[in-house]
Amino acid sequence: MTLTAQDASKRTREICALAPIVPVLVIEDATHARALAEALVAGGLPALEVTLRTPAALEAISAMAEVSGGHVGAGTLVTPDDVRAAKRAGATFGVSPGATDALIAACEEEDLPLLPGAATASEAMQLLARGYDMLKFFPAEASGGAPALKAISAPLPQITFCPTGGVSPGNAESYLSLPNVLCAGGSWVAPKGLIDAQDWAGIEDLAREAAKLGGAA
Template sequence: MDDIETIMRTAPVIPVLVLDDPESAVAIGTALVKGGLRVLEVTLRTPRALEVMTAMTKIDGAIVGAGTVLDDAQLDQALDAGARFIVSPGLTKRLAQAASSRRACFLPGVANASDIMRGLDLGLNRFKFFPAEASGGLKALRALAGPFGDVRFCPTGGITLETAPEWLAEKAVLCVGGSWLVKPGMSTDEIEAAARKASELRA
């Protein structure tokens, strides 16, 4: 059985994907996995995102999860589509309880100390720091990590290949989310090469 800690430690970067075509999504996901990034976050931002997710679960070695999950109905849909983990931009009690009752690997978004304390009250201590750069960047994360020594983060939002190493050097950071890996017009070879670079950011 998966747990969110193991998933976060699988690779230094989790690609954050906005995809709407299941066929091309499989080619993209295969390229990312070949490049060394096995954990794939498919955001629920497109009409066919659930179909995309189901198609990508067939990729050998891929650990496919759902991002931009906003409520318990979307949580159920994502799990039914084969998601092995759930990522949310924020944290609500209702969503956290739904994830717990369904034994889902859950990575909710936090941006400040109050968010983290609410998560701790709900039995959570692994979070997405989002939006990372807009919420104060590395300076803010370091400040938050101080009083919450057992908490670990996946910063997402505004992080690039160039800035990722600095984030990953922090003890409180297990991985980062990256949307730079797949851009419109990129070939699968280019995506695989980008994934290989990202996978080597931290052993």
């Protein structure tokens, strides 16, 4: 059965509500994927976005999909082929930097809930008209940051965002304090150096600190 936009936003909203930070992961070596996911989930960040920017991404998604308590999604979805490959790999949601009719249609056909990207009020309104009210604000800092999202909340209070792009421990609270922000995407919880060193305890510690942001327990 084809996924509706309303159901897609409901399901992505439920995933986004699991923790204040969604780790944005660039994985070069799929053999690290399972241990990385286990560390992030143990630290309190169960929703994981694996970006389709490396040859190892799809294999990493498959490995992470087996981790208990985790919800692995595919990021950087750009084409319908990306959507189909992510679904086959085991992704339970998708994230895109923007949105096209073809991409949205593919996600609905594949029953893959999508967090579509928007950077302007017009883009957000177009997605809202299609039934999507849980959006990614990207690139967040380059698009005006928290002040821009605060301004958007006045005329478009029915839309909720997950800002991604330039979000850091230093500015995350400014986003998470906004009424129209449910969570934020961040890459700092899984830095390349710690992944390469297989320092899973260090990543778990970073995840635990990130899970406390925004007043979360």
